[in-house]
Amino acid sequence: MPFCHKCGFKLREGASFCPSCGVATAGESRALDVIATAPSGPARNAMTKRAKILYSIAALSLFSVFLLIFARNLPGGENPVITKQPEVSMGSIKPDAVLNPSPITVEVGNGRITFPLAALLEKRMVGFDYQSSGVTIPLIAFITGEGKLVTAVAICEPCNSHTFRIEGSELACGNCETRWKLNNLEGIQGACQKYPPAPIPSIVVGNEVQIDEGILKNWKMRI
Numbered sequence: 001m002p003f004c005h006k007c008g009f010k011l012r013e014g015a016s017f018c019p020s021c022g023v024a025t026a027g028e029s030r031a032l033d034v035i036a037t038a039p040s041g042p043a044r045n046a047m048t049k050r051a052k053i054l055y056s057i058a059a060l061s062l063f064s065v066f067l068l069i070f071a072r073n074l075p076g077g078e079n080p081v082i083t084k085q086p087e088v089s090m091g092s093i094k095p096d097a098v099l100n101p102s103p104i105t106v107e108v109g110n111g112r113i114t115f116p117l118a119a120l121l122e123k124r125m126v127g128f129d130y131q132s133s134g135v136t137i138p139l140i141a142f143i144t145g146e147g148k149l150v151t152a153v154a155i156c157e158p159c160n161s162h163t164f165r166i167e168g169s170e171l172a173c174g175n176c177e178t179r180w181k182l183n184n185l186e187g188i189q190g191a192c193q194k195y196p197p198a199p200i201p202s203i204v205v206g207n208e209v210q211i212d213e214g215i216l217k218n219w220k221m222r223i
Contacts, residue, residue: 002015002025004018004020004021004023004025005023005025006018006021006023007020007021007023009021011025077184077186078184079184079185079186079199081199081200081201082144082148082150082183082184082185082199084201085148085149085150085151085199085201085202086148086149086203086204087146087147087148087149088117088120088121088143088147088148088149088204089121089143089147095168095169096168097166097167097168098165098166098167099123099124099125099142099165099166099167100125100165101123101125101126101127101140101142101154101164101165102119102123102125102126102127103126103127103128104116104119104126104127104128105128106128106130108130108213111212111213111214112210112211112212112213113130113210113211113212113213113216114208114209114210114211115128115141115208115209116207116208116209117204117207117208117209118207120141120142120143120149120209121143124142124143124166125140125141125142125143125165125166126140126141126142127139127140127141127154128141130213130216132213132216132217137153137155137216137219138153138154138155138162139151139152139153139154139200139211139216140152140154140164140197141202141209142166142171142182144182144183145169145182145183146183148183149202149204149209150199151199151200151201151202151209151211152185152196152197152198152199152200153197153198153200153216153219154197155197155198155221156173156175156176156178156192156195156196156197157192157195157221157222157223158176158191158192158195158223159173159175159176159178159191159192160175161173161174161175161176163175164197166182167179169181169182169183170182170188171185171196171197173190173192176190176191176192177190178190178191178192178193180193180196185197185199195222195223198219198222200215200216200219201215
């Protein structure tokens with residue numbers, strides 16, 4: 001007959017607790033101790049300080065890349081070619097003014113395509129062709145409202161139009177009527193917004209506008 005290990009009271013067989021003092025029997029006490037001390041699961045290794053630093057750097061790098069991509073796709077950004085173009089005039093264009101390119105003759109020689117700056121200042125928009133190896137590339141030149149000189153290949157590639165006009169602060173295709181902002185050629189409306197006339201770098205030397213002939217020789221359609 002078992003007895004309580006605390007008060008000595010006689011216990012019934014299989015009793016878990018002493019009816020006299022209420023303490024758990026020796027067997028039950030050992031079982032509870034085993035349960036209390038048993039591990040609840042595999043221990044997790046704490047992240048080291050070095051791992052935390054590397055994780056933070058990786059997260060910051062990914063976030064920076066995301067911000068850069070997002071910023072590049074925001075509307076209203078600068079055109080990298082037009083941004084570097086020279087300023088030649090601060091004349092303004094009336095909001096309801098419509099300008100069509102006036103045809104001019106250019107000179108090609110010494111690796112340069114040149115035309116008089118005076119013609120552009122007078123007309124604000126001119127057009128001309130460049131021919132090489134049996135290929136003709138139409139071009140336009142115009143002055144933005146901010147006074148930037150812009151030279152560009154006059155082709156709306158999706159609809160194959162070679163005609164453009166300026167309406168106030170917008171450049172419009174004469175075929176599909178797609179419109180772009182004049183100052184950065186950002187699309188406004190129309191089916192061909194992603195393909196404005198491709199800007200070509202040019203410089204002003206004295207009284208002439210000059211374009212590197214090699215740029216046009218290597219120019220290719222975007223689609």
